[in-house]
Amino acid sequence: MNIEFTLNGLQHKVTITSVERAIDVLIKQCGIKSLAAECLDGHCGKCLILLDGKSAYSCIMPAFLLRDRRVETIEHFTKRHEYDLLVAELHRYSSQSCSGYHSAIALMGMMLLQKTKAPQTDEILDALENTHCNCLDPADFVAAVLNAYQKLRTTRKQYESE
Amino acid sequence: MNLSEIHFPQTIPELLTLISREKNIQLIGGATTFGYLQPTRYLSFPNTIAITSRIPELHAIHKTERMISYGAACTLSELEHVYPFEHPQSASLLRTVATSAVRNVATIGGHLMYDCSFLSLWPLFACLDAELEFRAASQSHIKNIWYLVDENGRHCAAGNELLARIRIPLLSIDHIYIKRIGGNIFPGGDGAHLVSLTSVDRRSINFFRLVLAGARAFRDFEAEQRIISASHPLSPKIAQTVLHMYAESLRKTNFWNADLILPLIGQVLEDLQR
Known part of the structure; x- marks a missing residue:
């Protein structure tokens, strides 16, 4: 069909x-x-x-x-500013980069960044659980996502005020 | 490789016509069970498949003063913020079913109608006296979830019926106890869930249920009746009597490990003594 x-x-x-x-x-x-x-x-x-x-x-x-x-x-997001921001934050918080799960982790991060409200910690951990990645510290992922979200919001506010 | 004919009905009557016409038909909600259980590259289904996710009525959640009802095609994620899952312990139970990537697709109807029925949410729904509304081309009827399955978890529902809605009477839950026991619960593992709910009205217990469900399901109606109408907090004497009743009935089943389960029931009763 x-x-x-x-x-x-x-x-x-x-x-x-x-x-x-x-x-x-x-x-x-x-x-x-x-x-x-x-x-x-x-x-x-x-x-x-x-x-x-x-x-x-x-x-x-x-x-x-x-x-x-x-x-x-993830191909849908890779050319976006938000993606670069998220990847930079993931590198900043986690020295171990996970090549096998990078796409899945980045996709979950982008899903959380799309939200209109700041994602909650349990929501972020829930999203990370989907990837089944063992090398990324959940605390690092939470910090990276929240930081990226905060930076993104600041950038958007600046853009709107201009 | 068996290719199936795929249908996307838009209404319940359309789906019921299809069910009555086709003998070998499989209703599909999220299909996560099929994908999970079939390790082969290609999936296998019966001759005809009907997808339930396009029927708006099967997605609706209705709440009245006394009852909440979900359409069977509601995903587990859609239920996360409604009764009884707004309670933190029930929400945790829902999260144990699978990761959010599965819960976003898996439906409550699929979860309850899976061949081995006593899965994670079954004991909670049984505690809440959930009723299942089945529809067929000629009639519809309602069955208490407890009477849907035989003692081994095999369905008694007729093959030409559609699970349309799940109805749950609203209850003020004052004590809730949920404990997972043993290993893997899905599929066919040796694990189980013990769920107990209590409602208190004016210092007396007016509702008490304790359900144990894994490969089989267990409930002691007499022990439950002994607690209902007792004053709250529960007296140590009644707690002892009830624990003794549970000990006897568990041992009679010759299935459950009473030495493992009785301390957990003891915790439930201890909680009611506070």
């Missing part, structure tokens, strides 16, 4: 069958490079996407559930 969905702001039309997982369609048909289909049971976190703005594992999701939904991967 043919399905349509919005991927990183662009409308995509793909042909799928009932047996396909969303991750396979995103990688093979849509050319997304930031995802990896390693565990196929949501335990590695490398398949994280934003589905209508909320985190979801694309490896345990059948492809047909993408129909008419809005999907975002």
